[in-house]
Structures are given as C-alpha cells and as structure tokens.
Amino acid sequence: MMHTLGLGFIAVGLAFDLFGCLGLIRLPDVYNRLQAATKCVTMGTCSILFGAFLVTGFVSAGIKALLCIVFLSLTTPVAAHAIARGAHRSGIALWSGSVVDHYADDRQEEVESSKTSS
Amino acid sequence: MSQKVILFLSALIVWSLFNWVPDPAHLLVGIFAAGMVALLLGDLVVERPHLLAHPRRYFYFFFQYIPVFLWEVLKANIDVARRVIHPNLPIHPGIVKVKTSLRSDIAITLLANSITLTPGTMSVDVDKDQAILYIHWIDVRSRDIGEASRIIVERFEKILRTIFEEGTGNEER
Known part of the structure; x- marks a missing residue:
C-alpha cells in the first residue's frame, strides 16, 4: 500500500518537474522562467523525495529524504530571489510584453537623487 | 546563553537525523561539531529565544501556516502548468510594489519565501526600512500598491503576525 502511494507521489513529482522544464523553454524572460523553475521544480522534487520516503520508510535514506524536503523548500525561494535581484540590478530588461515595473522606477529615482545630492 | 543551547540542540538533532541510526561514535562527533557551531554562531541565528517557549506559536505554525x-x-x-501548456501563453508579467506591516527578520523572510512559492508571484527585492517588497507577478491584476498588497500578502501576513509578532512588543515600532 505504502509502496503504491509512494510511486504515485513520484509520478506526480515527475510530471510537475516536466512542466517546470517546459516553462523554462516556453516562457519569454528570465523572471518568468524563474517563476516556473522555482514553483514547479520545488514541488516536483519535494514530491519525489516524499515518495521515496514512503517507499523506503523510516530508514536512513527515508529520513534524509524528509530532511531534504525541509532544506529544499527553505533554500529554493532564497536562490530564486537572489537570481532575480541580481538579474534586475545588472540591467536585464523585462519581457517586452510586461505591463509594469515599479522596481525599475524606484531604482531610477534612487540613482537620480544620489546624483543630485553628490 | 539560551540562544547557544537552542542552536546546539537543533544542530545535534539535524546531525543525528542525517546519521540515522545514531551510534555512540557518530554522536560523539556530532556533539563536537554542534558545539563548535554553537560557539561560533551562537547569537546570530536565534534572535529571540523567548518566542520558542510559547506552545501557542507552534500550534499556529503547524496547524495554520503549514x-x-x-x-x-x-x-x-497547477496554475504554472496551465499557463505553460496553454497554446497562447496567457501571461501579463510585471513587477509591482507591496507593503507589509511585519517587522522581524524571520517573519519577512518567511513571507518572501511564501510569496515566491504561491500562485504567480515571486519576490525580487525587499526594502526593509520602508517595509516594501517588490514582487514579480506573472499576471498583473492591479498596479495599485494597496490593492496588490491586499491580494498578495494579506493572507500570509495575518498568520505570520500571530506566530512571530503578537505579544512581543514589536507591533508598536
């Protein structure tokens, strides 16, 4: 029973990982790609790890899988945040179809005010 | 001191879980390693140890936040999968500003992480002094800062406030 359930979780995880990779190819710019990559790949991989835990049970591999879920779900958003911030600061523009960019506006004001004060 | 003890115990528990099943040799090395970590980083990781003594906060964390x-x-x-396999690629991306009323580091960190993993939004930058988060939104529904804050952060903000800030004297700041 647990074995079947674990295999189910692994299958769902693989499907979401696949969608994440598809998004990485189809979406237009780095920010949208990051969205697909972080969301789908985090949950897909966590689901695979949880399936592995269900299949193996409370042995050393299963407990390592559970710990990896915790670490993965804490660190992936931080990594995505760092990449997005770095990309924006190094001047990578949003996709041409983007609607609004308050971050760029605020950064522009910051640069101008620091110029006038110095 | 209590900060160091808490860090030591949590590091030791994580170490023991990684070396499951614990045996004396692993435990000895683990005590040494966790002790080094606690001595070196003691006061940096756990900032407000008194919060850990409230069972109410654990309850909210595990039964409301999780x-x-x-x-x-x-x-x-499901949202991302739908957008990706849709032939027209229905996205209207943009970066919007939202305001938060949270103040403590851990609450803002968890809020930003939650925003990144929830539908259509990803945090790009945090301005801690003005309590502003810049959010990349894959489907911008509102450019107004109040409206966007209501849609994106309010739900998590309420829960995180009861967990990390209520009754700590942090609200008035």
Whole structure:
C-alpha cells in the first residue's frame, strides 16, 4: 500500500518537474522562467523525495529524504530571489510584453537623487 | 546563553537525523561539531529565544501556516502548468510594489519565501526600512500598491503576525 502511494507521489513529482522544464523553454524572460523553475521544480522534487520516503520508510535514506524536503523548500525561494535581484540590478530588461515595473522606477529615482545630492 | 543551547540542540538533532541510526561514535562527533557551531554562531541565528517557549506559536505554525502554505503551493503548480501548456501563453508579467506591516527578520523572510512559492508571484527585492517588497507577478491584476498588497500578502501576513509578532512588543515600532 505504502509502496503504491509512494510511486504515485513520484509520478506526480515527475510530471510537475516536466512542466517546470517546459516553462523554462516556453516562457519569454528570465523572471518568468524563474517563476516556473522555482514553483514547479520545488514541488516536483519535494514530491519525489516524499515518495521515496514512503517507499523506503523510516530508514536512513527515508529520513534524509524528509530532511531534504525541509532544506529544499527553505533554500529554493532564497536562490530564486537572489537570481532575480541580481538579474534586475545588472540591467536585464523585462519581457517586452510586461505591463509594469515599479522596481525599475524606484531604482531610477534612487540613482537620480544620489546624483543630485553628490 | 539560551540562544547557544537552542542552536546546539537543533544542530545535534539535524546531525543525528542525517546519521540515522545514531551510534555512540557518530554522536560523539556530532556533539563536537554542534558545539563548535554553537560557539561560533551562537547569537546570530536565534534572535529571540523567548518566542520558542510559547506552545501557542507552534500550534499556529503547524496547524495554520503549514496547511495554507501547502494548499497554495499546490494551486501555484497547477496554475504554472496551465499557463505553460496553454497554446497562447496567457501571461501579463510585471513587477509591482507591496507593503507589509511585519517587522522581524524571520517573519519577512518567511513571507518572501511564501510569496515566491504561491500562485504567480515571486519576490525580487525587499526594502526593509520602508517595509516594501517588490514582487514579480506573472499576471498583473492591479498596479495599485494597496490593492496588490491586499491580494498578495494579506493572507500570509495575518498568520505570520500571530506566530512571530503578537505579544512581543514589536507591533508598536
């Protein structure tokens, strides 16, 4: 029973990982790609790890899988945040179809005010 | 001192879980390693140890934050999958500003992480002095800062406030 359930979780995880990779190819710019990559790949991989835990049970591999879920779900958003911030600061523009960019506006004001004060 | 003890115990527990099943040799090395970590980083990691003594906060964390979070993550994944396999690629991306009333580091960190893993949004930068988060939104529904804050952060903000800030004397700041 647990074995079947674990295999189910692994299958769902693989499907979401696949969608994440598809998004990485189809979406237009780095920010949208990051969205697909972080969301789908985090949950897909966590689901695979949880399936592995269900299949193996409370042995050393299963407990390592559970710990990896915790670490993965804490660190992936931080990594995505760092990449997005770095990309924006190094001047990578949003996709041409983007609607609004308050971050760029605020950064522009910051640069101008620091110029006038110095 | 209590900060160091808490860090030591949690590091030792994580170490023992990684070396499951614990045996005396592993435990000895683990005590040494966790002790080094606690001595070197003692006061940096756990900032407000008195918060850990409230069972109410654990209850809210495990029975209110975690279920809402998991549900939102599931919705986010289905949302992204739908957008990706849709032939027209229905996205209207943009970066919007939202305001938060949270003040403590851990609450803002968890809020930003939750936003990244919930439907259509990803935090790009945090301005801690003005309590502003810049959010990349895959489907911008509002450019107004108040409206966007209501849609994106309010749900998690309420829960995180009861967990990390209520009754700590942090609200008035």
